[in-house]
Amino acid sequence: MRAQFVASEVGNGLRRNLTMTLAVIITVAVSLGLFGASMLVRAQVTTMKDFWYDKVEVSIFLCSKGSDTPSCGSQAVTKAQRDQIEADLESLRPLVQEVFYESKADAYARFQEQFKGSPIADNVTEGALPESFRVKLADPTSYEVVASAFAGRPGIEQVNDQRQILDKFFRLLGGLQLVALLIALSMLVVTVLLIVNTMRVAAFSRRRETGIMRLVGASNFYIQLPFLLEAAFSAAVGAVLAIGGLVLTKAIVIDNILAPSFQFTSFVGWDAVLAIAPLMFVTGIALAGLAAFFTLRKYLRV
Amino acid sequence: MILYDRVSKMYASQQRPALDDVSVEIEKGEFIFLVGPSGSGKSTFLRLILREERPTSGKVWVAGKELSHLSNWKIPALRRQIGTVFQDFRLLPNKTVAENVAFALEVIGKPKAHINRVVPEVLEVVGLEGKELRRPDELSGGEQQRVAIARAFVNRPMILIADEPTGNLDPGTSADIMKLLDRINQLGTTVVMSTHDSNIVDQMRRRVIELDGGHLVRDQSRGVYGYAQ
Ligand SMILES: Nc1ncnc2c1ncn2[C@@H]1O[C@H](COP(=O)(O)OP(=O)(O)O)[C@@H](O)[C@H]1O
Ligand SMILES: [Mg+2]
Numbered sequence: 001m002r003a004q005f006v007a008s009e010v011g012n013g014l015r016r017n018l019t020m021t022l023a024v025i026i027t028v029a030v031s032l033g034l035f036g037a038s039m040l041v042r043a044q045v046t047t048m049k050d051f052w053y054d055k056v057e058v059s060i061f062l063c064s065k066g067s068d069t070p071s072c073g074s075q076a077v078t079k080a081q082r083d084q085i086e087a088d089l090e091s092l093r094p095l096v097q098e099v100f101y102e103s104k105a106d107a108y109a110r111f112q113e114q115f116k117g118s119p120i121a122d123n124v125t126e127g128a129l130p131e132s133f134r135v136k137l138a139d140p141t142s143y144e145v146v147a148s149a150f151a152g153r154p155g156i157e158q159v160n161d162q163r164q165i166l167d168k169f170f171r172l173l174g175g176l177q178l179v180a181l182l183i184a185l186s187m188l189v190v191t192v193l194l195i196v197n198t199m200r201v202a203a204f205s206r207r208r209e210t211g212i213m214r215l216v217g218a219s220n221f222y223i224q225l226p227f228l229l230e231a232a233f234s235a236a237v238g239a240v241l242a243i244g245g246l247v248l249t250k251a252i253v254i255d256n257i258l259a260p261s262f263q264f265t266s267f268v269g270w271d272a273v274l275a276i277a278p279l280m281f282v283t284g285i286a287l288a289g290l291a292a293f294f295t296l297r298k299y300l301r302v
Numbered sequence: 303m304i305l306y307d308r309v310s311k312m313y314a315s316q317q318r319p320a321l322d323d324v325s326v327e328i329e330k331g332e333f334i335f336l337v338g339p340s341g342s343g344k345s346t347f348l349r350l351i352l353r354e355e356r357p358t359s360g361k362v363w364v365a366g367k368e369l370s371h372l373s374n375w376k377i378p379a380l381r382r383q384i385g386t387v388f389q390d391f392r393l394l395p396n397k398t399v400a401e402n403v404a405f406a407l408e409v410i411g412k413p414k415a416h417i418n419r420v421v422p423e424v425l426e427v428v429g430l431e432g433k434e435l436r437r438p439d440e441l442s443g444g445e446q447q448r449v450a451i452a453r454a455f456v457n458r459p460m461i462l463i464a465d466e467p468t469g470n471l472d473p474g475t476s477a478d479i480m481k482l483l484d485r486i487n488q489l490g491t492t493v494v495m496s497t498h499d500s501n502i503v504d505q506m507r508r509r510v511i512e513l514d515g516g517h518l519v520r521d522q523s524r525g526v527y528g529y530a531q
Contacts, residue, residue: 212392215352216453217381218409 017205020198021234027194028238028284029245031187036246036280038180043272045173051266056162058146060085060133063157064104067130071152077131081155088149089135095145098136104129130157188287195235195291199227203295224296231288239284243277303461303492304328304351309360311346311516319358320346322516328494330460333487335503336496337527338513344496347513348463351494352384353377365460382410385454385462385491389469391446393438399449400425400434406453420456428452428482444475448482455486462486464495468502476502500527 062082063072082101089099102110107129135146143161151159203210213223250273259267304327311321320343328334336344349355350362353369362369365383372380393402400421407417425431428448438446447467454462464483468476480502487493497503503510503526510525511518 208392209394212394212405213409215381215386215392216406216410216457217378217384219378220375222409222411 017198017202020201021230024191024195024198024231024234025238025241027187027191028235028287029241031184031191032239032242032280032284033245034180034187035184035283036242036276037249038177038184039276039279040246040249040268040272041173041177041180043268043276045170045177047268047272048173048265049170052166053140053163056140056166058135058137058143059160059162060089060135060146060150060156061130061158061160062132063155064127064130067157069157071154072157077155085133085150085153085155089133092146092149095138095142096135097138098134100134102132102134104131107131188283192287192291192294195231195288196295198234199231199291199295202227202230220296224292227296228288228292231292232285235284235288236281239281242280242284246273246277246280303330303332303365304494305361305363306347306350307361307363309350309357309362311343311350311355312358319516321350321357321513323360324513324516324518325360326511326518326521328492330492331487331490332492333484333506333508334492334494335506335508335510335525336494336513337498337503337510338519340498341515342513343516344513345465346516348465348494348496351461351463352386353380378410382457383460385451385457385459387447387450387454387462387464387467389466391438391443391450391470393446393449393453395438398435398437399430399441399452402438402449403453403456406456410457424452424456427455427485442475443471444478447471447475447479451479451482451486455491458489459491461492461494464493466496466498468497468499473501477505480506503527 062077062085063069063075065076066074067076068074086099086101089096104127108124108126111124111129137143137146140163143163147159147161150156210223250268250270254267306324306326309321309324310319312319324343324347336347338344346355350357350369351364353372356370364380367380369380394405397405403421403424404417407420422431422434425434428451430445430448430452433441433445438449441449447470451467462483467483468479471479476499483493483495484506507524507526509523510520510527512520512522
């Protein structure tokens with residue numbers, strides 16, 4: 001009678017433990033997946049910065065006929081003004097790495113190329129786009145030097161820094177990444193708490209075994225090892241699932257959906273995935289270790 | 303073998319000490335009855351030997367070691383020298399008789415070959431040959447207690463502690479268990495047994511230590527149950 005009762009109690013404990021194990025695996029997978037995703041976004045921002053900062057230019061737009069900026073006075077830029085601007089730019093080397101002149105015809109051709117097939121391309125006539133100097137700086141952050149030297153000079157309508165537009169975009173991405181990371185971190189905390197609770201339930205449902213083990217002189221190692229292995233196993237399975245999710249994200253979402261649609265930018269490569277995956281795995285195991293540290297000392301000591 | 307030197311134990315939640323200034327010495331090879339009414343401190347006395355509890359004051363020595371200064375990682379080694387038996391047997395219901403005994407060896411890392419050799423030996427000592435593959439719920443109370451004794455004795459401990467081992471058994475079965483404990487004592491193991499059963503104490507005529515409200519009120523060789531004058 002008594003043994004039967006105990007047997008059913010142990011059976012219940014094991015069944016309850018199975019659902020808890022599944023809960024741990026799923027929670028680990030979700031929290032690590034989110035963690036991995038935020039790391040991937042971060043790698044993506046870095047990749048895009050490298051890609052774009054290399055290409056960004058400072059554009060010095062010259063006056064066209066009818067420009068109403070004060071420095072233009074409705075007059076198109078003269079040849080003398082244009083030559084002087086170019087000479088001044090050349091004198092700024094080596095800060096200025098490259099200078100090239102884009103005529104109205106060049107600008108029109110480039111615009112047609114960029115917006116090929118879009119209705120905007122048809123609405124723009126050749127004369128509508130200003131001529132400009134495209135300046136590539138050795139150090140893209142020293143934009144101010146160029147801006148202060150040229151803005152407002154006669155013949156110049158506007159000095160434009162593409163980097164500033166990009167930075168807004170990168171700040172947005174960085175903010176998103178931070179939010180994802182914060183959510184991931186709080187999920188990781190939840191995961192640790194769940195593992196702690198699972199181990200506690202497991203320790204309780206097996207208190208008969210562990211009680212006997214203590215009495216016959218089993219070491220802490222022998223008593224705690226099964227619990228540790230269970231937690232590590234759940235965490236490892238969860239981590240593998242999360243890494244699988246990351247690989248699928250890279251292979252399907254990035255390589256097959258995003259990359260073909262956004263060809264003007266580059267995307268993170270497999271090297272980033274290869275760097276993030278071990279980090280996720282180690283974090284997962286560390287979660288289990290942390291939970292074990294909290295639980296085993298308290299509930300399973302000699 | 304076991305020495306209590308002015309030992310007191312006060313549980314945190316309790317008003318009155320469970321053991322109060324107890325001094326006693328138990329020699330190697332002795333058979334001791336620990337008697338006294340319920341709540342007199344018998345189980346506390348036994349738990350101190352296993353270092354499951356620490357004394358509030360005084361010192362407990364077991365096998366030449368003073369236990370309050372024993373570091374935690376040495377406790378398993380102490381407990382491997384002490385076998386323990388309880389009123390409620392504490393067997394694992396989902397394991398067979400042989401597996402229950404083997405469990406005690408597996409969890410202290412004994413090799414498989416050693417286990418396969420000593421488990422049948424000890425089951426023969428306790429008279430359970432032929433019942434190796436039964437589960438605890440297929441055994442009588444007396445047989446279950448024999449399994450527990452086999453598990454406690456399989457490591458040939460220096461000391462066997464039995465906390466009311468016959469408390470759940472009928473008189474006939476209790477007598478059989480007492481014969482078994484006597485046999486184990488004759489094989490050289492010091493036995494310390496707490497009990498309520500006056501018949502057993504009166505029949506065995508061994509040393510009796512009596513506790514009452516945590517006080518040692520009698521220490522009599524070849525004693526009977528009765529009460530201190
Ligand atoms: N773990 C404990 N915590 C608090 N009080 C305890 C604990 N164990 C025993 N006691 C108290 O100590 C006293 C002695 O108990 P115990 O040693 O179990 O006596 P016995 O085994 O002779 O019945 C009792 O008053 C009991 O309530
Ligand atoms: Mg008791």
